[in-house]
Amino acid sequence: MTDVNTKGLEPPDEPEAPTNRPPSMERIRTWLSRPYARGIVILSLIIGVLLLPMAWIVLIPMNVTGAPASEIMVNIEQTVFVFTLVSVPIVSFVYAVLVYSLIKWRGHKGDSIPEDKSPAIRTNTIGVVLWTAVSAGLAFFLVVWGLIELAQITSNSYGTVTADQQPGGEQSIIVNVTGQQWVWTFEYPQHDGVTTDVLYLPKDRAVYFNVTSKDVIHNFWLVELGVKIDANPGAITQTGVTPTKVGSFNLRCAELCGMHHAYMETEVEVMEIESFTSLMREMGGGKTA
Amino acid sequence: MSAMSTGAPVFGTDVPQPVQYGPPGGMMRRLNLVTAVVLGVGCAAIAGFVIDAVVPSTASTATFAPVAPDLIYLGMLAGWVIGFMAGIGAFVGPIRWFMGRDLTHLDAEYMAGKDLGWRRYFKFTTDHKVVGLQYLVVTMFLLGLGGLLAMLIRTELGVTWAEVFSPSFYNSMIGTHGIAMILAMILAVMGPIANFIMPMMIGARDMAFPRLNALSLWLVVVAAVCLVSTLFTGGIQDGWSVYQPLASQGPPAMLGYQMTIIVFAISTGVASINLIVTAVTMRAKGMTWTRTPILVYGVIAAALMGLYAFPFFQYAQIMALTDRIWDTSFFNPLQGGSVWLYENLFWLLGHPEVYVILIPGTAVLFEIMPVFLRKPLFSFNFAVAGIIGVVALSGLVWAHHMYMTGWAPSTNYPFMLSTELISIPVGFLVLVVIGTMWRGLVWTRLPVLAVYAVIFNKMIGGVTGIYLSDVPADQYFHGSVFVVAHFHYMLMGAALFAAMAGLAFYFPKMTGRVLDERTASIGFWTAFVGFQVTFMAMFVAGLQGMPRRVLQFDSLFNAPNQIATVGAYIIGIGMLIFAGAVVYSWSSGDRAPANPFGSKSLEWQTPTPVPLENFAVLPVISERPYTYGVPDPYENVSLNSERKPDAQRVGGSP
Structure with missing residues (x-):
């Protein structure tokens, strides 16, 4: 068994330990002075630094068709960013142990059964308590962050907004969205029921969607606006958004709805309120919102 | 042995025995x-x-x-x-x-x-070892079917400049791939390993109900044929979830799907009862709960979840079947039915089933690590607590699949809470792996190296799962390819690779042959590399906003899809090499010794090939499992000691 690596496993030959308990900093220093401990800590830090840019990298493909076009999408990207940051420490520690184990704790090779040389560690109170506390703390943070963000995007959609921004208010637009195999239609009840197959939205106005379906379940996904809700047959689901950017965006169906599901997409045109009103008038919607 | 029919003394009383008519077996x-x-x-x-x-x-x-x-x-x-x-x-x-x-x-x-x-x-055949091997073959068949379909799906998606398959055939491929893989992964550990190994692990001669064991296996075979028949009757064109009312528009193949699920659920119920009763009542003398190996806990947990979760799915399919045949209207909104009812029933199975797949896979890793690290399982109690925690929470998280359905927006808050809580027991399981690795000298064989691959994938799957558990982020990711990549990291990267590790580990015991580990390793690591390429590319496509289950898409998504297809072919090659190594070693490998890995677990103490009733004399257990290793040199010493001796060692080692 000459190829077995026993580094760091010989018992330290030292006098009987004194009974008084050293301060915690001293204990951490002692632990860190073990040959493997420092290695794993350093490796964790290296992997952590390497993984940290992931928080920004994940946002690049999300913004590939342009920066967020609504507050909701800003919140979503914030959440993804923060969650990535929060998970970096745990992931880098676990990966550090994997890598360190493969490099430094590599033992026996071949078919013969190795001798028992690993330490019989059945448990470690400090490690277990620390892990539980950290993972519970992180879970708690995720829950709190998620609840706050959810409350925020809910109020962005339809909630605590000023009276004129509420459904039916002066400053709001209602769109009745209907999905059917495999097209979307949009009806503007405040504009004499003008019906279009491209979603026209005014910038900086609260828009409310009443979403339903004529046949099967579709999913109404305004990609850059961060809006998503199922269009169910026999039910009306509601959501809302306030577009904050003028431009042309994507609407895709995100629920398998049959043969041509892949083609069930259309454009979202966000424009200034003046252009929106005149466009509605052109299409026959006499009244203005 | 005709004396059997006249009566046998039990506790001094003559008990009448059944009469033997004709040759045994009749x-x-x-x-x-x-x-x-x-x-x-x-x-x-x-x-x-x-x-x-x-x-x-x-x-x-x-x-x-x-x-x-x-x-x-x-x-x-x-x-x-x-x-x-x-x-x-x-x-x-x-x-x-x-x-x-x-x-x-x-x-x-x-x-x-x-x-x-x-x-x-x-x-x-009622012998649990025969049933285990039969399960292994059925599982490999289903994996092969699902894998072949996966290759075809990726071909369609990689060929961005043309349509290879018709839309309806493409849709039926994704549906059949999904359900075949889900069934295969449910069986992957719970079939071969739980049936073959678990009874031996607890020192039993067979399962508690051997005939039910055979019944559960042959029901799976019947169901698999029903599933294959759907390919010839129009195909499952609605994804593996076959949401209503889309499914009611489908061809007759929907009935094949429904029959598959109805029969498979009976099989799961029968098998779950059998496994639970075996594990609870048939452990060897002296095998208290603290002396029971962790795989047994994993099997009980998965069986418990299967037992309560599968009936929901079965009822949903029976209701869908009557909707279709007898015009009932459970799910038909035109007649007062509810599409959300179907979604609820479906996901009441759908999420626990993920843990039915993952928990036994993780438990197999826990069995492998002590043997190859020559070290006890770290914090057995936390492993058990993690498993119990996952089982307890598994039934309370299903509606996180329904955040965006509009079914009940206010329940998004509690379901987000329960879903994020499940990261704590899952974290325990990761802790057990890390703790067992800690300072253990690795005997670098394929089963234990596969554990590293599984944990690597599981962390990525876990972190991306955090995004999806969160309602605001899910508002972007739901229904996108990101979700597909996430659950492939869990179900394939973690569970399937764990099952492959388990197969490599138990192969000598199950088949009596030595696995050609070199070839199997080449296959495994090729598949691992291809896996990273494929699903990392799919994460990118998902982040860019590509919806799932589409066959044509914006040219924006071309690059990641072409990369993913290349990766998928690499997976396919790797899996073929691995399967080739398994088949070749099984048919013409060297005879395996009884205990090639020097395991101290009961199942390895039997001779190979394992005789009919496993043990000539039933064993008696007197100690905890995983008694490997030497006393920890640092224990009770270093924390209170001077730094000097340790500092010297730091100087002595790089």
């Missing part, structure tokens, strides 16, 4: 896979012809769809299921029991496959 001697297929196909044909003759071809449903194809196909499916099960001998036992002719000991031995040689693998 009717079972004539029944095997051939009679089963003949009878199944015959019954299906008869049912088909009778219904075709009886139902007028002009009959139509309320929605003007023709009735005859549905009824004929349903009749054929029912005929196939009943005929096959009769032909394999599933009803012989109950019939004999009703006739008051219990099995004698000789009958039971015949049914366990004594002296039958290779023929026992093609019969209603």
Whole structure:
């Protein structure tokens, strides 16, 4: 068994330990002075630094068709960013142990059964308590962050907004969205029921969607606006958004709805309120919102 | 042994024994896979012809769809299921029991496959080891089917400049790939390893209900054939979740899907009861709960979850079937049904089932690590607590699949809470892995190296799962390719690779042959590399906003899809190499020693090949499992010591 690596496993030959308990900093220093401990800590830090840019990298493909076009999408990207940051420490520690184990704790090779040389560690109170506390703390943070963000995007959609921004208010637009195999239609009840197959939205106005379906379940996904809700047959689901950017965006169906599901997409045109009103008038919607 | 029939003394009392009529086995001697297929196909044909003759071809449903194809196909499916099960001998036992002719000991031995040689693998054999190997073959068949479809799907998505398959065939490929893989992954550990290894691990001679064990296996075979038949009757075009009412528009193949699930759920129920009763009541003397290996806990947990989760799915499919055939309206919104009812019933299975797949896979890793690190499992209690925590929470998280359905927006808050809480027990399981690795000298063999691959994937799957558990982020990711990449990291990267590790580990015991580890490793690591390429590219496509289950897409998504397809072919090559190594070693590998890895677990103490009743003398357990390793040199020493000796060692080592 000459190829077995026993580094760091010989018992330290030292006098009987004194009974008084050293301060915690001293204990951490002692632990860190073990040959493997420092290695794993350093490796964790290296992997952590390497993984940290992931928080920004994940946002690049999300913004590939342009920066967020609504507050909701800003919140979503914030959440993804923060969650990535929060998970970096745990992931880098676990990966550090994997890598360190493969490099430094590599033992026996071949078919013969190795001798028992690993330490019989059945448990470690400090490690277990620390892990539980950290993972519970992180879970708690995720829950709190998620609840706050959810409350925020809910109020962005339809909630605590000023009276004129509420459904039916002066400053709001209602769109009745209907999905059917495999097209979307949009009806503007405040504009004499003008019906279009491209979603026209005014910038900086609260828009409310009443979403339903004529046949099967579709999913109404305004990609850059961060809006998503199922269009169910026999039910009306509601959501809302306030577009904050003028431009042309994507609407895709995100629920398998049959043969041509892949083609069930259309454009979202966000424009200034003046252009929106005149466009509605052109299409026959006499009244203005 | 005719003395058996006259009575045997038990506790000094003469107990009447069943009488032996004729040669042992009776009717079972004539029944095997051939009679089963003949009878199944015959019954299906008869049912088909009778219904075709009886139902007028002009009959139509309320929605003007023709009735005859549905009824004929349903009749054929029912005929196939009943005929096959009769032909394999599933009803012989109950019939004999009703006739008051219990099995004698000789009958039971015949049914366990004594002296039958290779023929026992093609019969209603009750021996748990035979059933385990039969499960292994069925699982590999389903994985092969699902894998082939995956290659075709990726081909379609990679060829961005043309349409390779018709949209309806593409849709049926994704549906069939999904359900075949889900069924295969449920079986991957719970079939071969739980049936073959677990009874030996607890020192039992067989499962608690050997005939139910055989029943559960042959029900899976029947269900698998029903699933394959859907490919020829229009295909499952609605994804593996077959949401209503889209499914009600589907071709007759939907009935094949429904029959598959109904039969598979019966099998799961039977197998779950059997596994739980075996693990709870048949452990060897002295095997208290603290002395029970962790795989047994994993199997009990998965069986418990399967037991409560599968009925939801089964009821949902029975209701969908009556909706289709008899115009009930459970899910038809036009007649007052609810599409959300189906989604709820579906995900009440759908999420626990993820843990049915992951928990036994993780438990197999826990069995592998102590052997190859020569070190006890770290914090056995936390492993058990993690498993219990996952089981407890598994039934409370299903609606996180329904955040965006509009079913009940206010429940998004509690379901987000319960979903994020589940990261704590899952974290315990990661802690056990890390703690067991800690300072253990790795014996670098494929099973333990696979553990590293699994944990690597599991962390990525876990972190991306955090995004999806969060409602605001899910508002972007739901229904996108990101979700697909996430659950492939969990179900394939973690669970399938864990099952492959388990197969590599238990291969010598199960087949009696040595696995060609070099070739298997080449296959495994090729698949691992291809896996990262494929699903990392799919994460990117998902982040860019590509919806799932589409066959054509914005040119924006071309690059990641082409990369993913290249990766998928690499996975395919790797898996073929691995499967080739398994098949080759199984047929012509070297004879394996009884305990090639020096494991101290009970299952490895049996001879190889394992004799009919496993143990000549039932073992008695007197210590905890995983008694590997030497006393920890640092224990009780270093924390209170001077730094000097340690500091010297730092200087001495790089």
